[in-house]
Amino acid sequence: MSSPTPDPALCATRLRSAVSQLARQLRSGSVAPDGPSVAKLSVLGQLHLHGPCTPTALAALERVKLQSLTRLLAELDAEGWTVRTPHPSDGRQWLLSLTPEGTRRLKALMRSREAALAEAIGAQLDAGQRALLLEACGLIDGIAAALDSGAKAPTP
Template identity: 40%
Template sequence: MQSPDSKISPAIVKAVLLLARRLRSERPEGAAPLSLLSLLGTLHRLGEMPATRLAAEERLQPQSLTRMIGILEEKDWIARRRSDADRREILIAITPEGKRVLSRDIEARRVWLEGAMEETLDERQRAVLMEAAGIMLKLAGSDHGRVDEG
């Protein structure tokens, strides 16, 4: 016998993937690659950190991260500085320019989403979607089934 969730989960996966694809298509012309924006988003959300932690947060190999950090630094979207606590450690932080780039990208998608919700959904559906968003954030924070990479 199947659990009730075995019917719900495929629908959620499909909906999330299709909405994510649509949101990606609504990005500004000439926007930065999503891989770089992901790094900026992590730095904006969690604050400055060493490259090893950034790699772990983004689930990247250090070699891939090194190349991406170089690009971000060249564009002045991040800055590196020595840690006050451990002078051997280099911390990476998002710059004001990096925050501007990230904000521009997010804003374009937010504007599209708000317009689409206004045009497509009634008030009750928007309230349900708001509640679902909170639930989905809770799921996104779950460590269920996560395999730690030693």
Template identity: 40%
Template sequence: MSSEGSESTERALTSRLRLAVVRLNRRLRAQRSNASITLTQLSALSCLYKSGPLSPGELAAREGVQPPSMTRVIAALEELGYLSRSPHPSDGRQAIVALTDAGRTYIDADITAREAWLDRRLAELDDREREILARAVEIIDRMAGNAN
């Protein structure tokens, strides 16, 4: 295959992969068990679910938002009872935010709903297709881990 043909094939793969990931993400978001919070709030809760308690600044940095924006997100989630603040153990000027039991329950229900939908879609595939997807997951995880 010529260099030009190879580049065209690569661009087509890039486009197809991007669109497939966007569509899958959209379908997974549509499976939310309870849409009472925004996607930004859900992302912050998910970060705390994975990482454990963090300072508001650490949470903002991990989520890639400015601290004032995260302050509003935290306030809204605290008002809903999904997270709590406690004093920072070594810095009296800061606080630590953590999921409450209600916040953990919310995230657990959200994960369960999305994974149930995905389980149903995977059940429609044959063994070979599931094997291919298992290999693709490893590759996509590796790609996502390289921040460039």
């Protein structure tokens, strides 16, 4: 006798809850208590992923109003994470990018969080479960792509 097919709504609720809890743990100070805030990490991650961006494009990527980022961007600049440079084709704008030191610090944070995650995976999952987790990651990537396909990414 086969088990009933899980309801998509139940799957969605369970997935959202699990991903949210894991994201909170990875972003929390428990892994890197002296690191940047969640909001700063999010902006730094966008710059790492997308490269130099105008503040407007960065606000669109973050799905916030530009005014909400102004102070945070100034802090990242003052803390040496980012640098502002003139836009190459529009003199009225500027580009924000990670500094070499900001990139180094961000990569160090990412490594420490991935190491903590790898330790937890190693302690909690056997080889078969780890293989299943990798398959699930592919499924999650597909779901994320499907959700994103309706939203046009802003041009940096």
